Structures are given as C-alpha cells and as structure tokens.
Amino acid sequence: MLKKKFGQNFLINETIANKIINCENILNKNILEIGPGNLALTKYILQKKPKQFISLEIDNDLKKLYDKDIIKFILFEDARRFNELEFFNNKKFSIISNLPFNISSTLLLKWNLLQNNYSCIDSMTLMFQKELAERVISKENTKQYGRLSIITQAFFKIEKKLEVLKESFKPQPKVDAIVLKFTPHKTNKIRKKNFTKLEKVTQFFFNERRKKNEKKIKKIFSSSQISNYNFDKLFSQRAENINKEIYYKMSELI
Numbered sequence: 430m431l432k433k434k435f436g437q438n439f440l441i442n443e444t445i446a447n448k449i450i451n452c453e454n455i456l457n458k459n460i461l462e463i464g465p466g467n468l469a470l471t472k473y474i475l476q477k478k479p480k481q482f483i484s485l486e487i488d489n490d491l492k493k494l495y496d497k498d499i500i501k502f503i504l505f506e507d508a509r510r511f512n513e514l515e516f517f518n519n520k521k522f523s524i525i526s527n528l529p530f531n532i533s534s535t536l537l538l539k540w541n542l543l544q545n546n547y548s549c550i551d552s553m554t555l556m557f558q559k560e561l562a563e564r565v566i567s568k569e570n571t572k573q574y575g576r577l578s579i580i581t582q583a584f585f586k587i588e589k590k591l592e593v594l595k596e597s598f599k600p601q602p603k604v605d606a607i608v609l610k611f612t613p614h615k616t617n618k619i620r621k622k623n624f625t626k627l628e629k630v631t632q633f634f635f636n637e638r639r640k641k642n643e644k645k646i647k648k649i650f651s652s653s654q655i656s657n658y659n660f661d662k663l664f665s666q667r668a669e670n671i672n673k674e675i676y677y678k679m680s681e682l683i
Contacts, residue, residue, distance in 0.1 A: 440469040440527050440556075442597035447473065449525065452554040452590050452610050455479050459522035459551075463508045463536065464529050466491070468499065474525060475502065481522075485511055487529075508536055514549060524553040530602065533557050534577060537565070544584040545617060545624045553585070553611035556593065562607035569672050575638070576631040579673045583618040583627065585611040618677050627680040634668035634676075642666055649683055658682070 440446055446469045453460075455477035462484040465471040471484050485508045495503060504511075509532060513522060528536060533555070544550050557565065566587050567573035581587065593606040619627055634645055643664035646655060655661055658678065663671055 438527075438530060438598040438600060438602045439467040440593075440597060441467070441599045442593070443469075445591070445593050445597050446470055448591055449527075449554060449556065449608055450474065450477065452608070453523055453525055453552060455523075455525075459517045459520055461485070461513060461517075461522055461524045461526075463524070463526040465495075465503055466527070467494070470525060470527060471499065471502070475499075481517060483516060508532070509539065513543065514547060517549075519547075519549070521549050521551045523551045524555065526554075527556045527606075530558050530561075533561060537577070537581060541580055541584055542624060544613060545619070545621055548613065548617070550611075550613060552613070554590070554608065555611065556606050556608045558602070559592070559605045559607050562589070562609055565609060570670055572669065574669045575635050576628070579631050579676050580627060581611075582673055583614075583677060585613055587611055618674070619680055623677075623680040626683050627676065630679045630683055631676055634671070638668045640667065642668065642671070650679075654682055 449470060450473040455474060457478070457480045459481045460474055460479040460483075462471060462474060462482070465484040465486050474482060474484075482502055484503045485506050486503050487505070487507050489505050492500065492505070524540065537555070540550060540553065561577075564573045564575060564577050565581055566589060567575070567578045588610045590608045590610050593608060595602050595605050598606075630649070633649065634642070637645075641664065645668075646660050646663060650658075650660060663675070
C-alpha cells in the first residue's frame with residue numbers, strides 16, 4: 430500500500446516516462462534517481478546503459494516489488510541524507526527523478542548547495558508539482574518569484590520540458606506536474622562563500638514580501654552602499670520586484 434507520508438505518486442504513463450528519459454544523456458554517465466516507485470523511469474534508465482546508477486527508495490515495503498536484477502541498483506535510504514559525492518567517488522553525476530512531492534524543495538536546495546560547493550552535477554531532469562515548478566522557474570515581478578527561484582537560478586539554467594497531467598499518476602494527485610531540465614552555468618552566479626548570505630538576504634526580504642523595501646534596505650546596508658549601488662531606486666518596490674542579479678550582488682555586500 431502506498432504511503433502518503435512519503436509523497437508517493439507512481440507514474441503510470443509510459444509515453445511520459447520515455448519523454449523524461451530522452452531529456453538526458455545517460456549512456457556511460459553516472460545517474461542518480463530518487464524514488465524508483467513502480468520503476469517507471471528506472472527500467473528505461475537501465476536500458477540506456479549508464480556508467481554507474483543508483484536509485485534511492487525510502488519505503489522498505491516496496492522491496493517485494495523488485496526482482497533480483499533490479500534491486501541491486503536500489504538503495505533503501507533517505508535521499509535527504511544520502512552522500513552523492515561519496516557514492517560517485519567525487520565524479521560528476523546527473524539526476525533523473527519523479528521527485529516525491531513532499532520533499533522536492535528540500536532536495537532541490539540540497540543539490541543547490543552541493544553545486545555551490547563542488548560543481549559536481551552534470552544535469553538534472555526533475556518532475557515537480559506544477560505549483561512548485563512554476564516557483565522554481567519564475568522571474569521577478571510575479572507572485573511565484575522568491576527564494577527558491579533566486580537560489581536555484583544562481584547555479585542552473587532551467588527549462589520547462591513538459592507538463593504532466595495528474596491522470597498520469599497512481600494514486601492521482603490533486604494537481605498536474607511539470608518536468609524541468611537543469612543545466613549548470615559555466616560559472617555560478619555567486620561565489621562559494623556567499624551561499625549562506627544569499628539564503629539570509631532572500632529570507633530577510635521575502636519573509637515580509639508585501640512590505641516595501643526601504644526599511645529593509647536601510648537596515649542591512651550602509652548609506653554609502655545604498656548610494657553606490659543605487660539601492661534607493663528599490664525603496665518603493667517589494668521583494669518580488671528585485672532582479673535576481675541584484676540579490677546576488679547583495680549577498681556579496683552583507
């Protein structure tokens with residue numbers, strides 16, 4: 430029986446599964462999958478002959494679904510605590526996953542930090558609930574724009590690859606899904622030491638996103654910084670109106 434606490438929604442649409450797999454170059458690549466579930470993606474990944482492959486599954490009760498040829502590629506472990514670098518011997522890897530909806534943002538932030546520290550991710554093809562995917566790819570001046578989009582876009586170019594109707598899953602979720610492709614920037618938009626600062630500055634601005642920026646800016650920046658970087662032009666705006674590049678600059682200054 431599927432467990433709601435694990436955010437399990439198994440993909441049952443073979444056409445969609447094939448489209449997801451075709452977003453990635455898998456042959457002779459190191460591949461990580463999260464949540465093999467009913468093996469909708471796993472079986473196609475293995476057919477493409479990756480160099481090294483592991484699929485993480487938190488639900489031990491699913492062991493009975495897998496035969497001996499498949500289970501050797503599945504590690505029953507919590508993806509939030511998995512050490513990707515150690516498993517792949519500090520080599521680059523790609524991630525393909527129909528992410529468990531309940532931990533997808535947590536995992537994305539984990540991989541952002543990993544990319545910040547080690548630049549070890551070749552690419553990612555990930556499926557999210559539609560609402561979360563729209564947050565990840567959002568731009569300034571939209572309600573979806575926020576910390577997750579700003580931080581993730583510091584490390585990846587993100588493309589919307591396809592929409593997946595909720596009828597493509599079992600059990601059927603309440604919302605549709607979207608598949609996103611993440612390609613690393615040649616150079617990260619922030620310096621390694623500024624990751625925590627970017628988290629802090631975006632949290633500071635977006636915690637009260639409807640309030641105008643003037644008091645926030647004056648609280649954390651000096652008069653000379655405000656003048657030198659024209660932050661006074663942002664006073665009458667709100668957090669969602671500030672371009673991500675400005676947040677990256679702010680993370681250098683605080």
